[in-house]
Amino acid sequence: MKIGLFIPCYVDALYPEVGVATYKLLTSLGLDVAYPLDQTCCGQPMANAGFENMAGKIADSFDEKFAGFDYVVAPSASCTAFVKLYHPRLAKGHHECLTSKKIMDVVEFIHDVVKPSSLKARFPHVVSVHNSCHGVRELGLSSPSERNVPQFNKIIDLLRMVDGITIREPERKDECCGFGGMFSVEEPDVSTRMGEDKIARHMATGAEYITGPDSSCLMHMQGIARKENKPIKFIHVVQILAAGL
Structure with missing residues (x-):
């Protein structure tokens, strides 16, 4: 194909x-x-x-x-x-x-x-998984936490194939980070506060990195973290899955 x-x-x-x-x-x-x-x-x-x-x-x-x-x-x-x-x-x-x-x-x-049975990647770090709104609500990359349905997460399924990784999830695991495209421009104060709360929950897991499928969400949180000197790093999930290639 x-x-x-x-x-x-x-x-x-x-x-x-x-x-x-x-x-x-x-x-x-x-x-x-x-x-x-x-x-x-x-x-x-x-x-x-x-x-x-x-x-x-x-x-x-x-x-x-x-x-x-x-x-x-x-x-x-x-x-x-x-x-x-x-x-x-x-x-x-x-x-x-x-x-x-x-x-x-x-x-x-x-x-x-x-549907690979294994990956060649190695990433010996603790990561907290960020479930972006579009991924959860529109693509079904993970199950919405508020619904009474069997829980799943395709991001985590793939990350479990990476050698050396430790995977964590934050409290309120699929709550919005506050980016929302134009929302962050039109409502910057609300957007920033949502981002701060989300970063705090990710950091509470003890993670070294926050990862997810959307660079836009990661960019939003990374900007806030850098401005406020928060000791957390950001990486797109595909970079972890390709680590070492």
Whole structure:
């Protein structure tokens, strides 16, 4: 199968190492991965800001760029969820929007499609897992803690294959960190306080690192931690899964 690698804007601009780790991880699993050089933003920032006409054109272009792949894989639960759930509405009347049916977050893809029995990674550190809102509520990377359903976490399932790692979860494990895209711009004080509370719960686990599937959430918490000199580090989950490759 042919895999189209989608690297979101903020990952490309701020965390390119996450994109590199995603490529290394997927190819180490024997997959045929290509990175379309002319790919663009998925349109989420424009749509969230109320400019859906602009986002609709980007959705059309996005679908064209990734038309020839069996799967589209991205290291971002947020952008993946936007393409999967909102591109069909933005593209309504234009085309079928096939990409929305084949895009997957990298954790979801490896867990549900590749299903490896082992990984080559080693990460001898204590990590606290951050379940991002899009991952929990829209992609099902983990079960919502408030629902009376069997509990699961695909992020933790994969991390358990990493040699030397110690995995922790914070109290209120799927409560929002306060980023929320435009929310952090429009309500910065509330957003910051939510981030502070979330960081405190992660740090209470004794973790050296906070990890998760969304660089946006990690970026938000990392900014607060640096500003307030909190002794905690941040790393995208795919960097752990690819550690040592």
